[in-house]
Amino acid sequence: MGDRWVAASSSSSIPVTDPATGQLIGSVPDLGEAETAESISAAVRAQRTWAARTAAERAAFLRRWYDLVMASKADLARIMTFEQGKPLKEAEGEIEYGASFILWFSEEARRLYGDLIPGHQPDKRILVARQPVGVVAAITPWNFPNAMITRKVAPALAAGCAIVLKPAIQTPFSAIALAILAERAGLPAGLFSVITGGAREIGAEMTSNPAVRKLTFTGSTEVGALLYAQCAPTIKKLGLELGGNAPLIVFDDADVDAAVDGTLVAKFRNNGQTCVCANRLYIQSGVYDHFAEALTKKITSLKTGNGFAEDVTFGPLIDNAAVEKVREHITDAIEHGARVLAGGKSHALGGLFFEPTVLTDVTSQMRVVHEETFGPLAPLIRFETEEEVIAAANDTEFGLASYVFTRDVARVFRVSEALEYGMVGVNTGAISTAEAPFGGIKMSGLGREGSRYGLDDFTELKYICLGGIA
Ligand SMILES: NC(=O)c1ccc[n+]([C@@H]2O[C@H](COP(=O)([O-])OP(=O)(O)OC[C@H]3O[C@@H](n4cnc5c(N)ncnc54)[C@H](O)[C@@H]3O)[C@@H](O)[C@H]2O)c1
Numbered sequence: 400m401g402d403r404w405v406a407a408s409s410s411s412s413i414p415v416t417d418p419a420t421g422q423l424i425g426s427v428p429d430l431g432e433a434e435t436a437e438s439i440s441a442a443v444r445a446q447r448t449w450a451a452r453t454a455a456e457r458a459a460f461l462r463r464w465y466d467l468v469m470a471s472k473a474d475l476a477r478i479m480t481f482e483q484g485k486p487l488k489e490a491e492g493e494i495e496y497g498a499s500f501i502l503w504f505s506e507e508a509r510r511l512y513g514d515l516i517p518g519h520q521p522d523k524r525i526l527v528a529r530q531p532v533g534v535v536a537a538i539t540p541w542n543f544p545n546a547m548i549t550r551k552v553a554p555a556l557a558a559g560c561a562i563v564l565k566p567a568i569q570t571p572f573s574a575i576a577l578a579i580l581a582e583r584a585g586l587p588a589g590l591f592s593v594i595t596g597g598a599r600e601i602g603a604e605m606t607s608n609p610a611v612r613k614l615t616f617t618g619s620t621e622v623g624a625l626l627y628a629q630c631a632p633t634i635k636k637l638g639l640e641l642g643g644n645a646p647l648i649v650f651d652d653a654d655v656d657a658a659v660d661g662t663l664v665a666k667f668r669n670n671g672q673t674c675v676c677a678n679r680l681y682i683q684s685g686v687y688d689h690f691a692e693a694l695t696k697k698i699t700s701l702k703t704g705n706g707f708a709e710d711v712t713f714g715p716l717i718d719n720a721a722v723e724k725v726r727e728h729i730t731d732a733i734e735h736g737a738r739v740l741a742g743g744k745s746h747a748l749g750g751l752f753f754e755p756t757v758l759t760d761v762t763s764q765m766r767v768v769h770e771e772t773f774g775p776l777a778p779l780i781r782f783e784t785e786e787e788v789i790a791a792a793n794d795t796e797f798g799l800a801s802y803v804f805t806r807d808v809a810r811v812f813r814v815s816e817a818l819e820y821g822m823v824g825v826n827t828g829a830i831s832t833a834e835a836p837f838g839g840i841k842m843s844g845l846g847r848e849g850s851r852y853g854l855d856d857f858t859e860l861k862y863i864c865l866g867g868i869a
């Protein structure tokens with residue numbers, strides 16, 4: 400916190416529990432406005448020196464941090480499974496994914512080029528420099544408690560910024576572990592602070608403090624809109640990675656087995672608790688029964704349980720509200736005519752475990768088609784024509800991810816270009832990677848993270864007009 404570590408005192412600490420067992424696994428300090436302001440002041444002081452370092456020095460730090468994160472993969476994954484619940488193998492995968500952003504931006508750090516533009520008058524020359532925005536505030540969700548942080552912290556530090564982070568209170572230890580490893584990699588104090596505590600209070604300071612020049616948020620659209628408004632009085636740069644309602648479309652000409660495998664990833668990764676999860680499965684009538692039978696068979700062969708147990712595919716959901724939302728969507732769908740092909744109720748393990756569920760005969764009259772479920776629920780919707788399914792897929796306020804399975808090349812282009820989303824997966828359910836620009840349109844957010852575009856939003860363009868060059 401700021402340039403010092405703060406211990407949790409008994410009177411002001413927040414418990415952290417294991418969603419698989421409900422057991423207490425630790426506690427973190429309940430920090431607030433004062434500590435947030437202190438961290439921002441420390442960031443202001445540290446950032447000036449950091450920006451004056453060479454790009455190669457910043458790149459070298461990021462590479463050391465990457466090496467330490469990868470060397471600590473097993474421990475970081477265990478921390479994640481303990482506090483978030485995802486199966487250990489999936490947690491290890493996230494550590495590698497999160498580390499890939501650190502590696503990517505260790506390389507991008509040295510490519511922060513500007514321009515020398517021919518002058519508009521004989522004695523003029525035009526320079527364009529890319530400079531760090533300064534102090535960045537970041538707020539991240541619980542579902543990817545490592546990668547959602549590195550996807551922000553790495554480009555911020557690469558660009559010469561300092562960053563103050565508020566992680567989700569459900570998963571603070573993943574964030575603290577990353578900060579400890581950054582300190583061990585030689586990051587000077589004040590450049591990367593982790594503030595645990597009340598979201599509203601910390602967020603209020605982050606969004607109102609004029610020293611914060613950019614807010615980068617990953618989470619729900621509802622909270623994103625609130626933070627957007629809170630930042631307006633101080634005109635901050637904004638990065639918003641928000642909610643989704645991804646359609647997954649399978650045409651008659653698709654490889655159905657590949658489409659089922661793609662659905663397992665796009666729908667059930669992290670037990671469906673992923674912003675890019677397929678929320679609606681549109682299956683053309685010619686392959687509908689084949690797809691429904693194959694997906695149901697696959698789902699019922701996979702295991703639900705504690706993420707530390709061998710061969711578990713589905714862990715617990717994060718909390719009771721998440722379980723309730725899945726249950727509400729299933730109940731509403733059945734009341735409006737849907738039928739259950741697999742699952743449909745809380746798992747026999749009890750607690751936060753829920754059966755992976757496949758529904759058939761789903762229609763647009765049901766909540767699950769219009770709201771982000773964020774759980775292991777696959778609603779199948781039958782369609783007849785390409786025009787019909789594009790209209791249905793676009794009939795949402797969200798625009799993050801979408802997926803299409805077809806072997807018709809012309810259709811790949813027609814449908815990809817017609818879908819109103821920031822990202823389209825074609826014949827794959829796995830699209831997230833550091834090399835590609837991740838982000839959405841409409842109510843799914845602003846800006847992109849990762850890729851060669853990922854640094855842009857952490858920099859400001861400065862135009863220098865050189866005159867008197869006779
Ligand atoms: N687009 C993406 O990259 C992406 C990635 C992951 C999750 N998400 C979205 O996030 C949602 C699930 O995550 P969640 O439940 O953590 O979302 P959330 O919006 O409830 O919380 C996200 C973060 O915001 C904080 N927060 C909540 N209210 C706040 C306030 N008033 N002021 C300041 N901070 C506040 C939380 O403590 C947490 O750290 C889903 O909608 C999912 O689609 C999007």
Ligand SMILES: O=C[C@H](O)CS(=O)(=O)O
Pocket residue numbers: 542543672673674675831837
């Ligand atoms: O929840 C959405 C995150 O962005 C996870 S991922 O980037 O799709 O892996």
